[in-house]
Amino acid sequence: MGATDFAKLPHIGEAVRRKEDYRFLTGAGQYTDDVNLAHQAQAVFVRSPHAHARVKSVDVRKAEAMPGVLKVYTGKDIEGKMNGLPCGWLITSTDGTPMKEPPHPVLAQGKVRYVGDHVAMVVAETLQQARDAAEAVEVDYDVLDAVVAVGDAKQGPALHDIAPDNHCYKWAIGDKAAVDAAFAKAAHVTRLDLVNNRLIPNAMEPRAAIGSYNRATDEYTLYVANQNPHVERLLMTAFVLGLPEHKVRVIAPDVGGGFGSKIFLYAEDVALTWAARQLNRSIKWTADRAEAFLSDAHGRDHVSHAEMAMDKDGKFLALRVHTDANLGAYLSTFSTAVPTILYATLLAGQYTTPQIYVEVDAWFTNTAPVDAYRGAGRPEATYLLERLVSRCGWELGLGQDEIRRRNFITQFPYQTPVALQYDVGDYPAAMDKAQKLADVAGYAARVKTSEAKGLKRGIGYSSYIEACGIAPSNIAGALGARAGLFECGEIRVHPTGSVTVFTGSHSHGQGHETTFAQVVAARLGIPVENVDVVHGDTGRVPFGMGTYGSRSISVGGAAIMKALDKIETKAKKIAAHLMEASDADIEFSGGEFKVKGTDKKIPFGQVALTAYVPHNYPLDKLEPGLNETAFYDPTNFTFPAGTYICEVEVDPATGAVRVDRFTAVDDFGTIINPMIVEGQVHGGLVQGIGQALLENCVYDRQTGQLLTGSFMDYAMPRADDFPNFQLDTICTPCTHNPLGTKGCGEAGAIGSPPAVINAVLDALRPLGVKEFDMPASPARVWNAIQSAK
The missing domain is CATH 3.30.365.10 (Aldehyde oxidase/xanthine dehydrogenase, molybdopterin binding domain)
Structure with a gap:
């Protein structure tokens, strides 16, 4: 089925009320903090009050002697027992060397590098007991000078031994010589310096997690407010804890907003999961808002210089950009991709600029790690380009609309x-x-x-223009991604003709339970209310890459469509058998299977029942059941x-x-x-x-x-x-x-x-x-x- 035909189906383009809203509006939603497990302990993290300091000692004796305290973990307790947090995207510098990738310890080892850095984790019977004990942990710091601004990073004190000048990488894209030649012959050059200010994400629900361990089965469960539970599990098991992936289940229940800040693997998630086994207790942690301000990954923070070369009529000839990107104290999961692959590749915008050269320097500073935040690189690119284009118009005496119209792309691809x-x-x-x-x-x-x-x-x-979908996997891999970027969809048709959809995408406010149901209902000709959508649980969904980059419907929805194709193909064979026809002569629309050129037809529900009650069934050709899974890896961005x-x-x-x-x-x-x-x-x-x-x-x-x-x-x-x-x-x-x-x-x-x-x-x-x-x-x-x- 082509996109044009799909758009004409019932339910597509209809303003169907969100199925999930009833439980949210009546207080029946279940967020991570609503989950409470038997025999559950509480965790509080001791965080650094200093932006940069050597940790001379951490004395936990007084804290561990306090009522209800089960254990206080420090960097020494985890040393040699787990790896640091990984960065999910490898960037290669212009000289061919890999980016500087310093260790990112789950609990501080030797140094703290930003206010809010993790120093210790206190586990106690109650939250108040954990808070009291956290205040009793005595840390001896040797305070060092700090560096905050990217302009100061090169001359500032070194955060990491591997990067003595605080430089992570220099990356570039485009033909520099061709750009320089275009500027040499330009009739006019417009220049602009600008800052894309740092932002603090503030979702309705702060980050939260519960680590649990079952000694009988040697299995871990992590409940977490996260946008991509499969990726969380993959990073935590394969890169940090070295656990068998099938022994770890990650569940992301209702999540109250993410905006990118809940894509990443955070230190708290790892510490809770690991400690749950050490204590044989479920351990819960929920950030308060002050903690979230300090420790959630921040967004943006670019300082850029941009130049546009034009001919006498305002036609763009070349664009030249240099950006200094602040990565913060450590490399967060996707941080390195944001100011490079997700930023510079969008600087063509909607315009026919023949030549573009972009150079990016990325720096470590004593600030919270910076990573993807709603748009992730695309807002930074659009802000720079659209500010520059308007200035071009003003300097040439052209309207903001006219300078854009003169340069719009009109021929595709x-x-x-x-x-x-x-x-x-x-x-x-x-x-x-x-x-x-x-x-x-x-x-x-x-x-x-x-x-x-x-x-x-x-x-x-x-x-503006943006690139969504973050794909295909082979191209992303060549550009440094350390994971695939496909999506998975499973369609489980039940004997009564109702359907459960299992998707690797994750909904944290986008309405997937409604839109995905509309897609399935449109294809199968059944009511939207007969379709349920399951997501956010690695124990129930085959695999998935989560939700970010506006990819859910275009990638996750496409996987569902591929699974529906398989459902339709098998269902046609069942219908052909029931109507004693060739499956090549079966048409399917509006929830009915019809034999071409005849009045024979049977409803979808009858075919579904036959698949599970196969009394009259082509068992020599088909297996019983009507359940299909598909993976979709896009060929391009949208x-x-x-x-x-x-x-x-x-x-x-x-x-x-x-x-x-x-x-x-x-x-x-x-x-x-x-x-x-x-x-x-x-x-x-x-x-x-x-x-x-x-x-x-x-x-x-x-x-x-x-x-x-x-x-x-x-x-x-x-x-x-x-x-x-x-x-x-x-x-x-x-x-x-x-x-x-x-x-x-x-x-x-x-x-x-x-x-x-x-x-x-x-x-x-x-x-x-x-x-x-x-x-x-x-x-x-x-x-x-x-x-x-």
Whole structure:
């Protein structure tokens, strides 16, 4: 079945209400902290108060003597008994040497390298007892100088012996000589320096885990708030603990938001699993919000210089970029891929720039590890490119829309100069629809209205593209991935004709239990409520690579479609036998099997029952049952794209910025459930605009202390910070997956930050303001206005 035919099926494109919402809204959801096991102990981690220090000694005697304390584990207890946490993506430097990959101990050994680093784990009967004992652990530190900013890393104190200059790798992509030649003949060059500010993910549910061990079967179970339980198990067993994989079960129950920060294997997960066997007790840990601020992997944190060479008409000739990426104190699971493979390869954007050269230097600093956060490299690329493109237009006297239209890709497939090949798209159509929906024609009148109130109005454009699916495995492997990037789907048809779907994807707010059910119901012609979806349990799902990179429907859904193909093929043979026809003459649609050219037909339910009650069955040709599994490894990324238009009002007297209008037009290919897509876009826009105007992770540059360690200091967006979003879509179906889908989960967070900042700068241009970095807080904007006077 092709993508076009699939999109015409019943249930596809319908705003079916989410099946999972009833349990969430009635308090019946089960998050990790809701799980309580028999004879369960509690864990608390002792964390470093210093950004950089030698650990001279850890005295646990007083703590272990306290009531209820079972054990206090330190780095010495685990030394030689497990490996450190692995990095999942190997980057090779431009000189051919591998990246510097220092040990990442589960509990500190010899040194701590950021505030919040793990020093010890206290296990006690109750949480309060564990907390009291943690305060009694005495650690003697030799405090060292810290380095926080990437600009200071090279001259700063060395974090790791393997990297005396704190440099992890230098990576590049593109033809440098060709780019330099294009710049030499350019009529105009636009230059831009910018910072992509560090963010702290804040999901509704903090990280949590329960490690359990069964001595009778020698089996471990880890309950964990995680986006990809199979990968968690693989990394923990094969790379850290050396356990047989089949002896470890990882269960990720209902997870209240992830946004990338719950993809990774964290030290707490390993420590709890290992200690559960040592004590023969289940051990539970749940982060409090202050702990999450310190220890969850952070996002973004790039410092970049970009240059665009153009001819006299504003056509792009070449792009040259250098980025310094802050990786934090250790290499988190996917950290090395974010500023390279997931960033530089997207810097072509929607434009026909013939030559691009990107160079990335990655650095260690005394800050929390930095890894994938909603968009993972794609927001960083889009922010740089779309800020630069708008500046190109301003410098040439062209509108933000006109500079983009002159350079849009219009012929597909299109091979970019930075590795990716786009299969399909229609960028002018998205721009057209966005401008109409945003009422750009009425903008001049709105400017006058704002001026009458003493406010400055600005308009900002962003035409983003992202790569979703994170595949194919062979290409990813050649680029450094240490795992496959396929997905698995199993379709289990029951005798009554109802269906259970087992998927390796994981839902933590995306609505998979509904959209995947719609896909299956559409193919089999059964009600959506007759389809259940199971995910998040390595003991029930064959295998899977989890959810990130907006890959669930395009990769996980495609695996389900392949399994459905097998179901249909077998079911046709059963139906042919029942109707005494050739299976080549059987057609299947609307839940019925029909013999071509006749009025013979039987329903899907009858075939399902026959498969399990095979009294009249071709046993010489077919096995009983109707249960199929398929794996899908994409041949290419998918490429969602769109144009966003933002209008802001700025108060020059205070620097306050208000988003007055925001329009988003996206191309997600085939849309399964428009209501869920709209919700995903809303959430992404809020996160992206939050970065642009409010959120900013700040460390003290001298001490390495986290200055924004709570919601008192880290400004999260609220509902009243936003207008009603104007949303619409266009559709150019993906050409290489059977659903035609592209992914929607990250788009809003990718396209919105540059649209907002371009709008703010457009408003302030008459005042002489040309630049400032996110977030556009009142103080930053006011200072920029004063500096321009």
